[in-house]
Amino acid sequence: MTLIIKITITAVRQSVPLLVLAALVGCPAQKPGADAGVDDGGTAMNRSQVLTAGGACVLSQAKAFQTTAVALERALKATPRSFENARTAFHAAMDAWQIDEVMQVGPASSSANLGGGDIRDQIYSWPLTSRCAMEETLVSKGYETDIAVQLINRRGLAAIEYLLFYEGAATACPAGSPIVSGGTWAALTPADREARRWAYAAAAATDVRLRADGLVQKWEGGFQETLTTAGPSNAVYKTQLAAINAMSNALFYVEHDVKDVKLSRPLGLRDCTTPPCLELLESQYAARSKANVKANLEGFRRIFEGCGPNHQGPGFDDLLISVGAEALSTRMVAATVKAEEALTAIEEPDLNPALTADLASVRALYDAIKAMSDILKTEIPSVLDLEIPNSLEGDND
Amino acid sequence: MTEQGLAPKDPAALVAFRVVFGLLVTVSSVRFLAYGWTHELFAPYRFTYWGFGWVPQLSQDGVKGLFVLLGLLGLAVAAGLFYRVAIAALFVVFSWLQLIDVSNYLNHYYLVSLLALLMAFMPLNAAFSLDVWRQPALRLEAFPAWCTWLLRFQVGTVYVFAGLAKLNSDWLLHAQPLSIWLTARSALPGMEHLLDVRAVAFAAAWGGFLFDSTVPLFLIWKRTRAVAFVVVVGFHAATWLLFPIGMFPIIMVTSALVFFDSSWPRTLFRRAAFVVPEAAKSSAPRWAVVIVVAWCVVQLAVPLRTHLYGGDVSWHEQGMRFSWRVMTREKNGSVTFVVRSPKTGREWHVSPGQYLTRVQEREMAVQPDLILQLAHHIGEVWRAKGEGDVEVHADAVVSLNGRPAQVFLDPTVDLMRERDGLIAKKWILPAPMTEPIVLERRASR
Numbered sequence: 001m002t003l004i005i006k007i008t009i010t011a012v013r014q015s016v017p018l019l020v021l022a023a024l025v026g027c028p029a030q031k032p033g034a035d036a037g038v039d040d041g042g043t044a045m046n047r048s049q050v051l052t053a054g055g056a057c058v059l060s061q062a063k064a065f066q067t068t069a070v071a072l073e074r075a076l077k078a079t080p081r082s083f084e085n086a087r088t089a090f091h092a093a094m095d096a097w098q099i100d101e102v103m104q105v106g107p108a109s110s111s112a113n114l115g116g117g118d119i120r121d122q123i124y125s126w127p128l129t130s131r132c133a134m135e136e137t138l139v140s141k142g143y144e145t146d147i148a149v150q151l152i153n154r155r156g157l158a159a160i161e162y163l164l165f166y167e168g169a170a171t172a173c174p175a176g177s178p179i180v181s182g183g184t185w186a187a188l189t190p191a192d193r194e195a196r197r198w199a200y201a202a203a204a205a206t207d208v209r210l211r212a213d214g215l216v217q218k219w220e221g222g223f224q225e226t227l228t229t230a231g232p233s234n235a236v237y238k239t240q241l242a243a244i245n246a247m248s249n250a251l252f253y254v255e256h257d258v259k260d261v262k263l264s265r266p267l268g269l270r271d272c273t274t275p276p277c278l279e280l281l282e283s284q285y286a287a288r289s290k291a292n293v294k295a296n297l298e299g300f301r302r303i304f305e306g307c308g309p310n311h312q313g314p315g316f317d318d319l320l321i322s323v324g325a326e327a328l329s330t331r332m333v334a335a336t337v338k339a340e341e342a343l344t345a346i347e348e349p350d351l352n353p354a355l356t357a358d359l360a361s362v363r364a365l366y367d368a369i370k371a372m373s374d375i376l377k378t379e380i381p382s383v384l385d386l387e388i389p390n391s392l393e394g395d396n397d
Numbered sequence: 398m399t400e401q402g403l404a405p406k407d408p409a410a411l412v413a414f415r416v417v418f419g420l421l422v423t424v425s426s427v428r429f430l431a432y433g434w435t436h437e438l439f440a441p442y443r444f445t446y447w448g449f450g451w452v453p454q455l456s457q458d459g460v461k462g463l464f465v466l467l468g469l470l471g472l473a474v475a476a477g478l479f480y481r482v483a484i485a486a487l488f489v490v491f492s493w494l495q496l497i498d499v500s501n502y503l504n505h506y507y508l509v510s511l512l513a514l515l516m517a518f519m520p521l522n523a524a525f526s527l528d529v530w531r532q533p534a535l536r537l538e539a540f541p542a543w544c545t546w547l548l549r550f551q552v553g554t555v556y557v558f559a560g561l562a563k564l565n566s567d568w569l570l571h572a573q574p575l576s577i578w579l580t581a582r583s584a585l586p587g588m589e590h591l592l593d594v595r596a597v598a599f600a601a602a603w604g605g606f607l608f609d610s611t612v613p614l615f616l617i618w619k620r621t622r623a624v625a626f627v628v629v630v631g632f633h634a635a636t637w638l639l640f641p642i643g644m645f646p647i648i649m650v651t652s653a654l655v656f657f658d659s660s661w662p663r664t665l666f667r668r669a670a671f672v673v674p675e676a677a678k679s680s681a682p683r684w685a686v687v688i689v690v691a692w693c694v695v696q697l698a699v700p701l702r703t704h705l706y707g708g709d710v711s712w713h714e715q716g717m718r719f720s721w722r723v724m725t726r727e728k729n730g731s732v733t734f735v736v737r738s739p740k741t742g743r744e745w746h747v748s749p750g751q752y753l754t755r756v757q758e759r760e761m762a763v764q765p766d767l768i769l770q771l772a773h774h775i776g777e778v779w780r781a782k783g784e785g786d787v788e789v790h791a792d793a794v795v796s797l798n799g800r801p802a803q804v805f806l807d808p809t810v811d812l813m814r815e816r817d818g819l820i821a822k823k824w825i826l827p828a829p830m831t832e833p834i835v836l837e838r839r840a841s842r
Contacts, residue, residue, distance in 0.1 A: 047584055231586070240584045260748050269746040323580050323593065324837040325799070370733070377731035377762075378796035382574075383834055385581035385727065387641075 045318035047244050048228065053314035054247045055227040057307035058103045059219040061299070062212070065100050068093040069205070069212040072160070076202040086201070087164050090157075091288065093208075097124055097157060098292045102253045102299030105246050106227065106236075107218035114246055115226065115236040117218065122211045125152040126282055127261060131166075132173040134159050138196050139179045139188070143203040148210075155204045156211075163201035165285035169193070241387065248316065248386050251300060255373035258296050262289065263366040266355055276355040289351040290343065293365070297340050300372075305333060316380070325383045332380065335372045342368040399686055402546065405539030407659040407671035408524035412477075414548070415521040417651050418512065419475030422487060425644050426468035435461045440754045442774065444499040444767050447817045452496040460497070463490055474516075477526020481517070488513035499767060500753075500760035504555070504723050505645040508652070511551055511696075519544045538674035540659075543689065548655040550693055553613035555649070558700045558721035560610025565725075566832075567711070569606060572598035573798040573833040574727035580836050582639055595837055608632055609723075616656035629653045640724070706821050712797055712828035714764050715821060730762030730795040730805060734775050737788040747775050763795055765806060765825050772812035789813050799834030 068089070075082070075089035100108065101124070107117035121128070130153040137143055137154045147155050171177075171185045179185040188196070227246075230237035237243040260270070262282050268275020283289040306313030320329035342365040348354035354362050380386065429435055439460045445452065455463065467490050473483035492510045495501065521544070522528040523537035567573045576598035583593040591597055608628065615625035633646035654661075660671045703716025710717050711726040734747040749758045749771060761767040772789040779787045789812045793805040803826075810824040 241581060256750070260750075264746055264748075269744070270748075270751075324835055328799075328801070328834070331801070374731045374794050374802060378729045378794055378802040379799070381729045382727050382796045383577060383799045383836070385577050 045314055045322040047240050047319065049314050050316060050319045051230065051240070051243050051247065052228045053307065054105070054303055055219075055224045057302055057313075058100075058105055059216070059224055060307065061096070061100050061103055061302070062108075062215045062219055065093065065096040066209075066212040066216050068096045069209040073202070073205040073209045076160075076198070076205045081198055083164060083198075087286070090160060090164055090286065091291075094157060094161070094283075094286070094288060095291065095295055098295030099299035099302065101257070102296055103250055103303060104253065105250045106223045107215055109246075109250070113249070114242060115223065119211055119215050119218070121152050122156060123208055123215075124157040125155075126158045129153050129158040129162075131162060132171070132177060134162055134200075135171050135173055135185060136177065136179050138163075138193070138200055139184045141196065141199075143200040147203045147207050155207055157208060159204045160201050160208070161283065161286045163197045163204070165287075241385070244384070245387050247303065248380070248384070251303060251316075251376060252373075254296060254300050254369055255376065258293055259366060259369045259373055262293060262296075263351075263362065263369065266351065267359070267362060267366055269366070276359060278352055278355060281352055281355070283350075287350040287352060290346060290349065290354070293351075294340075294343055297336065297343065301336055304336070316384075320380075320383065323383065328375075328379050328383055332372070332375050335368070335375055339365065339368040339372050402541065402543035402686075402689075404542040405673050406542045406545060407663065408521075408537065408540045409662040409668075409671065410654070410657060410659040411519070411521055411540055411544055411548075412525045413662045414651075414654055415477065415480075415516065416475045417654070418516070419471045419473070419487075421644070421648060421651060422471030422474070422491070422509065422513075423468045424471075426464045426471060428644070429464050430461065430468075435464055437754065438501050438756065439497060440757055442752045442757070442771075443497055444757070444761070444770050446496055446499055447766065447819075449496050452493065454497060460494070463494055466490055467494070477522040477528050480522030480526060480528050484513060484517045484521075488517055498757070499718075499764075500757040502718055503643075503645070504721055505643075505648045507719055508551075508555055508648065512548065512652070515547055515551060515692075519547075539671075545655060545659060547689065547692070548652075549613075549617065551696065552649075552652040552655055553617075554696050554700075555652075555721045555723075556609050556613050559723040560606055560608070561700075562720070562722040562725045563602070563606040563609065565709075565711075567798050568602055568725065571798075571833045571835065572602040574725075575602045575605070576836045577727050577799055577834070578640065585639075593836070595835075598836075605632075613656070616653060619658070622656065626653060626657075636724075642724070645723075709828040712795075713822070713825045714766070715825075717764075726798060728763045728795060728797050729759070730793060731802070732762045732768055732791055732793040734772055735790040735792055735808075736775060736779055736784075737790070738779075738784050739788060740785055743784075745779075762793070763805075765822055766817050768793060768806065769812055769815055769817055769822075776813045787813070797829065797833070799836070800829050800831050803829045 072086070072089040072093045075086040078085065101120070104110075104120050106113075106115040108120045108123075109116040109118075110120075111118045133151065133154045137150060142150055142154070169190070171180060173180050173185065175181060226234060226236050227243055230240045230243035232238055234243075237246065265271050265280040266277050268277055271277075272280060281289045282292055301311045302315075304316045305311035306315040306318070317329040317333060320326065320332075342361075346354045346358070346361045346365060348357055351362055429438075436457055439455075439457055443454060467487065470483050470487040470490060473479055474487055488510060491506075491513060495506050495510060520537055520540060523535055523540070526535075529536045563569065568575070572595065576595065579592040579598050579601065582588065583590070585592065612625055612629060612632075615621040616629070618625075630650055633650050636642060637646040658664075663669070663671060700716075700720035700722075703710040703720060706713065706715040710720075710722065711728065732749055734749070736745040736747055737743070749761060752771065752774065753761060761771055768791050772791060776787055776789045779789075790808050790810065791806045791812060792808055794802040795805040796802040805826060807824045807826055812824075815822070815824060
C-alpha cells in the first residue's frame with residue numbers, strides 16, 4: 001500500500017507539467033468552428049440529426065408502402081375481378097417497395113444485422129423465388145389455409161407479380177414434379193387457373209399487407225427511438241457509430257443488389273453462361289426491372305441526400321458537409337445523378353428489350369452504378385469512419 | 398556487456414510478467430470462443446503469408462480446438478507448469494493461428510508471438526512455479542539480467558517504431574487519420590463538441606507521436622518511470638475507450654511492466670527484499686550472445702525494410718506488416734476482378750464478396766499482395782470451370798486518409814502473370830500526391 005501511495009504521489013508530482021502542457025495544447029479557449037453552424041443560415045448537421053431524419057424517412061416510406069399494400073389487397077378482393085386494377089395497384093406497391101429496398105435498417109433487414117427482423121424477405125424475397133413452387137401451391141391451393149406458413153419463395157410481392165402478370169398455360173416445373181407427372185397442372189382449365197391465380201394473389205396480398213403493418217408497428221413501437229437514442233444503454237446500438245453504420249449499410253443495396261445482381265448477371269458479367277441472360281432479370285412478368293432500379297436510386301437519394309421534396313432535408317450529404325467534406329458530398333450526389341441519367345438514357349421501356357437491342361446502354365448504367373459504389377465503399381467510410389457490419393477489432397492496431 | 402547481461406536479478410518481476418502474460422492469452426482465447434470469432438475470422442477462403450503457404454489449414458472445428466488448447470497453455474504458463482513445453486507450444490499454436498489467414502493480422506498478435514518465443518528461452522519457471530514445486534532442483538535464486546533486457550528491448554521496439562511510423566506529413570501536419578477517427582466519435586458522452594475540434598486532433602496526433610517515440614526512455618529511467626507508467630495506462634485507456642482495438646491496450650500496459658524494477662512485486666506485496674545470492678551468477682556461451690544480438694538486429698531491420706521500397710508504405714503496403722505501424726492510416730478500397738478469356742474474348746466481373754467475408758474483403762481491398770492472391774484463386778476457379786488460361790485484372794480504387802479515391806493497381810496488368818515476393822511490385826500505382834482531407838465542423842446547407 002505504501003508503494004502505491006508513493007507511486008501515486010510521485011506520479012501526480014511529475015504529471016503536473018505534462019497536465020499543464022496538455023491543457024494548453026489540448027483545450028483551446030475557443031473551439032475553432034464552434035460558431036460556424038449558423039453562418040450561412042443553415043445548421044450544422046450531426047450524426048444524431050441524420051439518424052433522426054433517416055429514421056423518419058424510413059418510417060414514412062414504410063407507411064407509404066403500407067398504404068399501397070392496403071390498396072393492393074383491396075384491389076385483389078374487389079368484385080368483379082379486375083386484373084387491370086390489380087396490376088395498377090401492384091405497380092404502385094412495387095414502386096413504393098423498391099424505394100424501401102434501399103432502407104433496410106432494423107426490422108426490415110436481415111436478422112443477421114443489429115435489430116434485424118427479416119421483414120424484407122417476407123414482403124419481397126427476390127431473387128429467392130421459384131415459379132415452380134408457386135405453381136405447385138396454385139395446384140394444391142396451399143394459399144387457402146395459412147399462406148404465412150408457406151416458404152418465402154411462394155408468397156410476397158414476387159408471387160403476386162407472377163400471379164397477376166403471367167397468363168401462359170405452361171408450367172416451369174420439371175417432368176418429375178408431382179403437378180406434371182400427376183397431370184394436375186394440365187388438368188386445370190384456363191378459368192380454373194385464373195380463379196386460383198386471383199385467390200392466391202389475394203391471399204398473398206393480405207399477407208403482404210400484414211407484413212407492412214408489422215413493419216410500421218415495429219418502427220412506431222420503438223425502433224425509431226432505438227435508432228435515435230443509440231448509446232451504451234441502447235439495447236440494439238451500443239454506439240451512435242453503430243447506428244450510423246446500420247443506416248449506411250442499407251445504402252450498399254445499390255452495390256450488392258442493383259449492381260451485382262440486378263445488372264451484372266443479366267449483362268453476363270457473372271453467373272451467366274451466354275450473355276445476355278434475360279432469365280436472370282428482376283421482374284420477369286411485370287416487365288418493370290428498369291422501374292425498379294429507378295426506384296432504388298430514388299431510395300438511395302432519400303437516405304443520402306434527404307427525404308423531402310427534391311431530396312431536401314437532412315441526409316448523409318449534410319453530414320459530410322458539416323465535417324468539411326463538401327467536395328465528397330458533391331461527388332457522391334453527382335455520381336448518383338449520372339446513374340439516373342444512364343438509366344434515363346436507356347430508350348427501351350424495360351431492361352429486357354434493352355439488353356437485346358442496346359446492351360451498351362445497360363452496361364453504361366452498370367458502370368455508372370459501379371462508380372457510385374466505388375465512392376460508397378472507399379471515401380465515405382474513410383471520411384465518416386464507418387465500419388463494416390459486426391466488425392471486430394480494429395485493423396490498425 | 399556479457400557480464401552485465403548475466404548479472405543476477407530478482408526473479409519476481411519476470412515471474413509476475415509470466416503469470417499475467419499467460420492469463421492474458423487465456424482470456425484472449427476465451428474471448429475468441431465466447432464471441433464466436435473462430436467462425437467469423439476463419440472463413441473458408443484464407444489468405445496465406447508469403448513463404449508460409451505450407452502452414453496446415455484447419456477446419457473451423459480445428460481452429461476452435463486450437464483456441465481451447467491455447468487457453469489451457471496460457472494457464473500452464475501462468476502457473477509455471479511444464480513451462481518449457483507449454484510456452485513453446487503456446488508460441489507454435491498462437492503463431493499457427495495467426496498464420497492461417499493474413500487478413501487477421503494485428504500488430505499485437507505478432508507481439509504476443511515474439512514475446513512467447515523469447516520467453517521460451519528464459520527460465521521463467523525457475524521460481525514461484527508449479528514446476529519448482531514438482532522439481533525443486535529447477536529452482537533458481539535469481540534470473541539473469543538479459544531476460545529483462547530482451548523483453549524491454551522488444552516492447553521498446555514496438556513503441557519506438559510506432560512513433561516513427563507517425564513521422565509523416567499526414568499524421569503531423571494534417572492530423573490524419575486521427576481527425577477522421579475523433580470526429581466520428583464526437584457524440585461520445587462527455588466528448589461532445591470536443592473531438593471534432595481540429596486542435597484536439599492535432600494535440601492528439603503530436604501527443605501520440607511523442608508518447609510512442611519516447612515513452613520507453615521514460616519507462617527505463619527510474620526517476621520518470623512512475624509517471625511514464627501512469628501516462629501509459631492513461632494513453633492506452635483512452636485508445637481503448639475511443640477505438641475498437643480489442644486486447645491491444647491491455648497487452649501493452651502489461652508489457653510495460655517489464656520496465657519496472659525487478660523486485661516490484663515484492664514491494665507491492667510487502668515481501669522480504671531480494672538478496673543477491675552468492676553463487677547465482679550464470680555463464681553463457683559466446684554463441685548465445687551472438688543469437689541475442691542477431692535477434693535485436695532482425696527486430697530493427699524488419700520494420701525498417703519498408704524504406705527499401707521507397708514511396709509511401711501506407712499506400713503500397715510493402716513492409717507494412719511486422720513493422721509496428723500501429724493505427725497510422727484510414728484506408729478503404731473497392732476491388733472488382735475482371736476476368737478475361739483470351740480465347741473467347743468473354744469478360745466476367747467478379748466481386749470479392751463471392752469468396753470473402755466482409756472483414757476479409759475490407760482487408761484485401763487495400764493490400765496488393767492479398768489482391769494478387771485472390772486474383773490467382775479466381776483464375777484457378779475459372780480454369781477449373783474449363784475456361785482455360787484466363788487473364789485476371791484488378792479494377793481497384795483506394796482512398797487513403799480521406800483523399801479522393803484513386804486507382805490503386807495498374808488495371809492493364811494480368812495478375813495471373815505476377816508472383817508474390819519481396820521484390821517491389823511494379824503494378825502498384827504511385828501514391829496520391831494530394832493532401833488528406835481536412836475535416837472542420839461547419840454549417841450544412
